Amino acid sequence: MITSLMTTDPDQSRQDEPLAGNHKPSAPGSNGTRENILLFSGIGLVLLAVAMALSNILV
Numbered sequence: 001m002i003t004s005l006m007t008t009d010p011d012q013s014r015q016d017e018p019l020a021g022n023h024k025p026s027a028p029g030s031n032g033t034r035e036n037i038l039l040f041s042g043i044g045l046v047l048l049a050v051a052m053a054l055s056n057i058l059v
Helices: 030-058
Strands: none
Touching: none
């Protein structure tokens, strides 16, 4: 049994508030596209860092 339902405390400040990151996307499927763009840009940055490190080593 859930004890929070049994309390008689009128203080509502302990209620869970929705997190700012838990918003619904404005268009269907736009969240997946955003995640893909972040993934590809992260991979690109890693490849760029590896290329810069290799160019410093090989020169």
